[in-house]
Amino acid sequence: MSELTVSNIAKSFAKQLVLDDITFTINDGEFVSLLGPSGSGKSTLFHLIGGMYRPDRGAFFLDGKEITGKRGVISYMPQSPSLFPWRNVLSNVILGAEIHRKVDKDKAREMLKKAGLANYENAYPHELSGGMRQRVAFVRALLSPQDFICLDEPFSALDEFTRLDMQTWLLDIWEKNRKSVLFITHSIEEALYLSDRIIVLSSNPAKIKREFDLPFQRPREQSLLLSKDFFEWKRKIYQELEQLKVNS
Known part of the structure; x- marks a missing residue:
């Protein structure tokens, strides 16, 4: 079992508030993506989860045990x-x-x-x-x-064809292990293809704006990427991100 709870996390650097009141839970065996503008604090959140920084406020729990500031647990x-x-x-x-x-x-x-x-x-x-x-x-x-994995844009440097192959490979391997995953990406398509749930962050400071529970069945096939439902979900999340730009 591996369930991560992120509770009321806030973090500032040089008096600049980067994360504000971030709260969510990753359930055991769940694949969740963080999606948001560049500089919205996604990698900072990973560093906090991994114990490289301590939050100014809030706490992290893994299977009910507090891990705030602890290294080596993910x-x-x-x-x-x-x-x-x-x-x-x-x-x-x-x-x-x-x-x-x-x-x-x-x-x-x-x-x-x-x-x-x-x-x-x-x-x-x-x-x-x-x-x-x-x-x-x-x-x-x-x-x-460790049963919980944080993946920080692992495919961002790859070309489009290699990236799709890697996404499909990742899903195939993950299906056989089902470790809990928190995944950072800037790609709506990547988040939709891989995830059970997508958390959308705003920026300056980062706050959770929306969570989307995805209806796509597993195991996933590449044909999903060309389906009507996939494009409809892509449109919905794109509009959410565009709204963040308008409000920023």
Whole structure:
């Protein structure tokens, strides 16, 4: 079980209020996306959840236990893969488990096989394509012992075709593990395709403006992206984001 509660979070930097009264819950096994303007404090919220900063007000709870300011209780995948260049693929993916002394190399090899990387466990990051490095980073996040994962725009640097392949791959792997995920993206389509729920943030300071519970069944197929319902939801969320611009 892994349920995250974000309760009344506020954070300022240099007297500038960045986050204000942020409250929501990610249920066990749920995939939720944060969507909002650039600079709205989404990454700051991740840093707070991960214990890199402390909030000025509010608290975080994982399965009912307070984790405010604590590090190592969630798994975090940043925008760049952040692989160690001197470690091969296998050594990189077991890093999180290694830190917690819970290494299972057989499981790691099985995950690499599922990720299409079975022949690359001894390769080094510079020998991989961008998409392959992203897959290595995600396998590392899955192999970390924490049941809650924060993904910060992990596909933003990829081209459109590779990005769609990675989204589909992510869904396939996630379906088999069902860890709770909080996902940052600027893409409405990406949020709709991946998520059970979308939380829309305003900016200056960030506040929760809307939450959308999505009706799309799982497992998801790429054909969903061309469906009438998908375009209708895209229009609805686009209008919400446009309204934020008008009111900012």
